[in-house]
Amino acid sequence: MTRTNSAAGRLTLADARRLRADRARQVADVLRRQVLDGRFEGGALPAEADLVREFGTSRNTVREALDLLRAEGLVERCPGVGTLAVAAKYPHGLERLLGLAETLREHGEVENEVRTTGLITPSTEISDRLRTPPREPVVYIERIRRLNGLPLSLDLTYIARDLGEPLLGEDLARNDIFVLLERIAGQRLGLAEVTLEAVNADPHSAATLDAPRGAALLMLERLTHLADGRPVDLEFIRFRGDRIAMSGTLRRPLP
Amino acid sequence: MTRTNSAAGRLTLADARRLRADRARQVADVLRRQVLDGRFEGGALPAEADLVREFGTSRNTVREALDLLRAEGLVERCPGVGTLAVAAKYPHGLERLLGLAETLREHGEVENEVRTTGLITPSTEISDRLRTPPREPVVYIERIRRLNGLPLSLDLTYIARDLGEPLLGEDLARNDIFVLLERIAGQRLGLAEVTLEAVNADPHSAATLDAPRGAALLMLERLTHLADGRPVDLEFIRFRGDRIAMSGTLRRPLP
Numbered sequence: 001m002t003r004t005n006s007a008a009g010r011l012t013l014a015d016a017r018r019l020r021a022d023r024a025r026q027v028a029d030v031l032r033r034q035v036l037d038g039r040f041e042g043g044a045l046p047a048e049a050d051l052v053r054e055f056g057t058s059r060n061t062v063r064e065a066l067d068l069l070r071a072e073g074l075v076e077r078c079p080g081v082g083t084l085a086v087a088a089k090y091p092h093g094l095e096r097l098l099g100l101a102e103t104l105r106e107h108g109e110v111e112n113e114v115r116t117t118g119l120i121t122p123s124t125e126i127s128d129r130l131r132t133p134p135r136e137p138v139v140y141i142e143r144i145r146r147l148n149g150l151p152l153s154l155d156l157t158y159i160a161r162d163l164g165e166p167l168l169g170e171d172l173a174r175n176d177i178f179v180l181l182e183r184i185a186g187q188r189l190g191l192a193e194v195t196l197e198a199v200n201a202d203p204h205s206a207a208t209l210d211a212p213r214g215a216a217l218l219m220l221e222r223l224t225h226l227a228d229g230r231p232v233d234l235e236f237i238r239f240r241g242d243r244i245a246m247s248g249t250l251r252r253p254l255p
Numbered sequence: 256m257t258r259t260n261s262a263a264g265r266l267t268l269a270d271a272r273r274l275r276a277d278r279a280r281q282v283a284d285v286l287r288r289q290v291l292d293g294r295f296e297g298g299a300l301p302a303e304a305d306l307v308r309e310f311g312t313s314r315n316t317v318r319e320a321l322d323l324l325r326a327e328g329l330v331e332r333c334p335g336v337g338t339l340a341v342a343a344k345y346p347h348g349l350e351r352l353l354g355l356a357e358t359l360r361e362h363g364e365v366e367n368e369v370r371t372t373g374l375i376t377p378s379t380e381i382s383d384r385l386r387t388p389p390r391e392p393v394v395y396i397e398r399i400r401r402l403n404g405l406p407l408s409l410d411l412t413y414i415a416r417d418l419g420e421p422l423l424g425e426d427l428a429r430n431d432i433f434v435l436l437e438r439i440a441g442q443r444l445g446l447a448e449v450t451l452e453a454v455n456a457d458p459h460s461a462a463t464l465d466a467p468r469g470a471a472l473l474m475l476e477r478l479t480h481l482a483d484g485r486p487v488d489l490e491f492i493r494f495r496g497d498r499i500a501m502s503g504t505l506r507r508p509l510p
Contacts, residue, residue: 021459022371022397026411029491030380033450033476056376068457089452094349097505116277123310125285142277156281178507189507195288197344198453198473198496202323204276216471216496218453221288227507236284241453241471250352252433252444252482 024064027055031065035074035085036245045075045083073242087242090147094248097192097224099176100145100152108148114172116142119161126158129223129234139164141172144208151209152243156236163232178224181233190227196220196246201238209240216241279319282310286320290329290340291500300330300338328497342497345402349503352447352479354431355400355407363403369427371397374416381413384478384489394419396427399463406464407498411491418487433479436488445482451475451501456493464495471496 011019031051034040046054051062066083069075074087090107092100101110119137127134141157141164157177159167166184167177182188201215211217217238224233266274286306289295301309306317321338324330329342345362347355356365374392382389396412396419412432414422421439422432437443456470464470472493479488 018459025457025460026395027378029411029476030378034380055378071457072454094449094451094503095505097507121311123282123285125289140281156284188510191507192505193502194349194505195500195502196349196451196473197500198471198494199327200455200469200471200496202280202326204273205280214455214469216453216455218451218473221284222505239453241455245450245452247448247450248349250350250447250449250477252352252446255443 020058020061020064023057023061024068027051027057027061027065028068030055031069032072032074035069035087036089038085038088040085043085044081045085047082089243089245090152092239092244092246094246097178097189099178100147101176102178104147110152110176111146111149112173113144113146114141115144116140117168117172119165122158126234130158130160130231132160137161139168141167141177143172147243150243151211151240153237153239154205154208155238158234160230160232177233185226185232188227189233190225190229192222192224194220194222198241199238205238209238211240211242218244218246275313275316275319278312278316279323282306282312282316282320283323285310286324287327287329290324290342291344293340293343295340298340299336300340302337344498344500345407347494347499347501349501352433352444354433355402356431357433359402365407365431366401366404367428368399368401369396370399371395372423372427374420377413381489385413385415385486387415392416394423396422396432398427402498405498406466406495408492408494409460409463410493413489415485415487432488440481440487443482444488445480445484447477447479449475449477453496454493460493464493466495466497473499473501 048059048062052059066075066077070077075083076086077083090104092103104110118140120140121135122138124134126138130138132138138161139159143155144151145153145155163181163184167180170180178189197219199217199219201211201217203213206213206215218241220237222235223231225231303314303317307314321330321332325332330338331341332338345359347358359365373395375395376390377393379389381393385393387393393416394414398410399406400408400410418436418439422435425435433444452474454472454474456466456472458468461468461470473496475492475494477490478486480486
């Protein structure tokens with residue numbers, strides 16, 4: 001069927017293992033998407049025999065694929081019942097600039113545990129990006145954000161003082177900073193420059209997010225500007241990788 | 256300075272540790288960006304004493320921040336020399352649909368190790384997304400993609416048969432599939448739907464990418480359409496989290 005680039009003809013035991021692992025990954029990738037999209041009615045995956053037929057592969061490969069998903073915390077195998085989807089990732093758009101509560105409105109209520117607030121003397125990097133004079137204090141806010149009680153992200157936020165100080169009198173536990181900022185500034189937000197990375201959680205961040213040590217985090221750095229172009233809100237956001245998927249549409253540029 | 260939400264007044268040893276860890280994370284986030292942007296001349300970070308001054312924090316906190324970056328593999332501490340940036344993440348746009356070689360052209364040469372190619376009988380999910388008749392074979396291609404010899408990603412690609420079969424006669428080691436597909440189809444690509452997640456590498460994927468077991472991967476699922484709207488190329492891409500950062504611009508929608 002497929003041609004692999006190992007030495008033609010003889011297949012060693014190591015080759016066979018590699019091939020099965022490769023094939024299990026293919027199966028797991030397809031099932032992962034279906035699990036995350038909530039495509040299995042009642043959360044139960046098809047029986048192993050059905051997956052064997054569906055993917056045209058061996059039972060061992062199917063089991064290995066299910067093991068991969070179990071290691072990611074997406075499914076549980078229940079003896080006598082089968083394999084159940086136990087996780088869902090919440091969708092987060094990559095196209096429109098929205099606060100978390102705005103984004104996840106249909107999925108439940110976002111609550112913010114405000115861990116720290118106050119004025120700090122920022123480093124040069126922060127001042128430069130917010131275009132504030134060197135060492136002029138800025139407002140710092142640190143929040144754990146939960147959806148329906150589960151930790152989604154840890155957000156470190158730096159805000160220019162004139163907008164940040166009024167913000168501290170607002171209800172930060174129940175509102176997106178974006179929405180509050182627009183009210184205080186009397187104008188809409190405009191653009192945000194974002195950078196997305198995958199990082200392993202350090203022990204302290206993992207504990208803060210109730211995640212295993214080393215858990216894959218989706219790290220978002222975001223500098224948000226007011227509609228008039230002024231940068232006002234610099235955030236470093238660690239999303240739990242097992243709870244958020246970002247999606248959007250890319251367009252092929254003209255040649 | 257900042258107000259934290261631990262019991263007011265008395266600071267226990269655990270509180271103090273938590274505060275230092277919180278502060279170290281703030282410092283590390285700023286330094287991480289500077290390291291990844293190649294902002295330190297010659298790769299050397301400022302001396303600890305300078306960082307203490309710059310961030311207005313203690314030497315222990317600075318050391319803890321540098322330890323966080325070291326654990327991520329971004330810096331090395333060299334006795335007698337100081338702290339050196341040892342990693343750079345390559346930028347990958349989130350706005351324009353480009354192949355990897357197109358994207359990283361100015362950073363070096365992308366080489367693809369083709370691990371597997373051939374016709375497979377796809378699962379229903381794959382057929383549905385490529386809008387091909389059930390069980391009609393599609394072309395499968397598996398590649399490890401390297402930039403300047405270092406593994407960047409592992410790509411699993413499913414392509415509709417009429418375009419995929421001609422592709423197998425092309426030089427897949429040195430060309431982006433996007434570029435080849437456009438030549439074969441006689442039209443440009445159009446849109447792609449993408450989903451980005453952070454996942455921990457399973458042992459086999461980690462080994463394939465020369466990454467530590469459990470390493471954070473940026474996982475991209477991408478369904479690419481021709482300009483005429485037909486979906487032709489479904490890819491599951493695992494990027495090494497320590498080698499790629501995705502960036503783009505988001506725009507605030509109208510109210």
